[in-house]
Amino acid sequence: MRAMLMPNLERVELDGPAASVGQRHEAVVTAFPNATEAGVEILRAGGNAIDAAVAAAWALCVCEPSASGLGGQTVLLVRFADDRIRIIDGHSRAPAAASLDTIKAGQQRRGYRSCTIPSTPATLDWAHRKYGVLSRETVMAPAIRIAEEGYPITPLQHRQARWVADDLRASPAGELFLQDGLPPEIGHMFRQPELAGTLRRLADFGTEDFYHGGIARQIAADMRAAGGLITEEDLASCGPPAQVEPVSTSYRGHRILSIPPPSGGLQLLFALNIIAQISATNSESSDDSWHEAIALASSAVFRERELRPLLPDDLIPQSRQGRLSEDYARQVADSILAPQSTKELATDSAEEPGDTTHLSVCDRDGIIVVLTQSIQSVFGAKVAHRDLGFLYNNYLCTCPRLSHPYELGPGCRPRSNMAPTLVLQGATGRPLLALGAAGSRRIISAILHVLSGVIDLGLDITDAVAAPRVHGLVGRKVWIERPAASNALLARLRARNRIPIVKSRLNFAMGSVNALQLMTDGSAKGAADPRRDGLVEVLS
Incomplete structure (x- = not known):
């Protein structure tokens, strides 16, 4: 697998002219066969x-x-047949x-x-x-x-x-x-x-x-x-659940949309912006540099969330946009790439395997639903x-017990990492990917791998979902699925004072992505993560 993060490399072309769309395919992918059926x-x-x-x-x-x-609790991102996109936010x-x-x-x-x-x-x-x-x-x-x-x-x-x-x-x-x-x-x-x-x-x-x-x-x-x-x-x-606008950012010319706080969509978009900045300062192209960038970005976004949390209801919209600005991403990327950048990193907090579930559906009329729900x-x-x-x-x-925007109290809204996500293709604006994940904080790193795998590497959606993953914890530890744990990657991470921890192949704890890829001719492909029990069915 050849990483293609760097701007001096040939870009994978995803923006070909839109073919005339005939009969659209319908597709369902969930985390369990009976639910897909x-x-x-x-x-x-x-x-x-x-x-x-x-x-x-x-x-x-x-x-x-x-x-x-x-x-x-349940959250949905819906793209309607007339191209409207809405978040249905059922946070508890x-x-x-x-x-x-x-x-x-x-x-x-x-x-x-x-x-x-x-x-x-x-x-x-x-x-x-x-x-x-x-x-x-x-x-x-x-x-x-x-x-x-x-x-x-x-x-x-x-x-x-x-x-x-x-x-x-x-x-x-x-x-x-x-x-x-x-x-x-x-x-x-x-x-x-x-x-x-x-x-x-x-x-x-x-x-x-x-x-x-x-x-x-x-x-x-x-x-x-x-x-x-x-x-x-x-x-x-x-x-009833709130209907809100999605948060969005641009990545490699594509528009990425997800769910605002208190869910995890903002962390996902912020991580993509950081990866873009890391690639802009690094001329190397390799699997190891790709995995390193994802590990550093996934660690940084949660550290920033702890240091500079946004209000649960995002009462100051400017703060949301500030978090997604190019300048802010560049500042964070520079800080994590600096020598001895781990000096101030806190001790890693425990990360449980976590459980959540995700499904993605598309129909003949062009309606797309990406839905995530959980009991934590x-x-x-x-x-x-x-x-x-x-x-x-x-x-x-x-909910933290200290003074914090999400602190425990009457009617407080808990934070979550749920991030149902839609990718709109560059010049055409047509849907390209509909995806989300389970796995607590690994939701973000898992989706990062799949998005970047399709957009940067040109992977088929099935290969992108099954590819080995890494995940950076808030402190110094980095989890790595065994197939990605090359000696070179381990050495790179140790040189940054990180502590690599090798996990088994297709590890449950590394998140579970269920995704649809929408093609220019109206057909659909899907992938259920082999780390769990999912199933995809496409109806033509």
Whole structure:
């Protein structure tokens, strides 16, 4: 693989004249086969990309419970047939009683006091009612069927359950997600009758039941009994998701769009700007220089986020634009390339494997949906509502306890790294890539690899998603998948006082990208990350 970051090299040509678009392909890529099939089923039933994405997202709430669910949050980037692009931001908020006094430090990571008010049901239902064309019952039917009939446990799911089995056993979650107190065996048909019942109630009565009706009362009662903080009033306060404009930057002549704070889109765009500045000062072309640039940029953006955080609601738009300015990227690139630039780096904070899920969908009319949803950590808060069948999130673990724009408090919005992203091709402005990722902070470095792999290296989307990755932590450590860990790269990083840590090939912790590549003739290609259980289907 030949890196092509440097401006003196021949540029990979992606801007050929637009061919006349015939019949557009439809495509669905998600993190689990049953969810992909749910999206395809809805497209074949006459649904649009929003119907299909929502159906697949409901299905992921069933068949990927370690990553997302009714107790989490969801964000979408939608490109409509008339070229409008909107963010549907379903970020959750802390309950009104959340404070440093009511939530001790040890309670932020797991348990009933680590939860924000679930917003996934509100977001999915609102997006479907606003922009879908099929009935709610039709769109939710695949998820209900999967919950009732079951799906086979994968090796990854067995391994994840093993990681957290002790925590799950300590709560009703163990009754739902373990078999006789043990992780479900590989191939076991995993059925969730309680969750099927909850989904059926939502299909019949809408999410009004979740936020104002019987389900809300059940959640509030569960929280009271277990010492949690979410009340009926908190649930009733969860309104529709916000519709906001995306953040964007230019990279190699293409327009890159993603989601604003408190999500991770700004970090992604900032990292691309840093890579562009690094390449402008480096005449070398090699795999090692490419991986080094991604490692340095992915580390720098999170360090800058800690040192200079933006307000959660971005009350000062100029600060957002400042973060994406060429001058700022050049300043940061110069600082990380300077000799002894690691002197001031903090000790690395721990980075858990992290869990989230992502899907991308396109339809015949040109609608594109990139959707990311999560319950934060693997199996979220590790606690669940026994009768309703879903896990609660643990998003309050992302809220600092010190004075900070995102500090823990009533109604605070937790930070996330979710970054559903759309790439518009240079001169034509047509969609080129629709992608996003799972994996906590590795969401950013994973998307960087794929974007740069396609745009700078000219890789096919499948090769770009499967290529080995690196990830720079906030401090000195750099994670490297084994195929990328050449002696030369290790030496380069050590020369910068970094600490390389070699990970296995296709490592779960290095993020999981699910992406679509849209071709000039209207066809589509897709790639599901081999690091997890995903599947892509293209309908012609």
